[in-house]
Amino acid sequence: MSSTQYHLLHLYRARQLGEPAPPAPGTHDWQVVREWRDHRQFRAAVAAGRPARVRWLRGWWRSTG
Template structure:
């Protein structure tokens, strides 16, 4: 059973019992991602490790994907 089919079944059951409709799949995904990120940063602070930023990762990937040319001369 797919997630959409399960959602429709839950929606039907909620209507039959006069209960509020469940949230649609994916409604709170971004909120969960934000909370997970905040939890990682909080645990890094507790462990006295600097939080890793997006800029550091982007720079590292840039160096890996575009290595510097070596000039001979």
């Protein structure tokens, strides 16, 4: 079953149950790539003993203030 067919099946199921529709395949791909890159940079900084800059922490800090 392809990802498109899987998505259509879940759209149908969600509509039958009155639930919100799931996101389309590939919707969050760039976010996953950014988080993976940030995690690699964080691990490299920690291993080298440098202070780590983390994107999610910066966003969290702004949202709490």
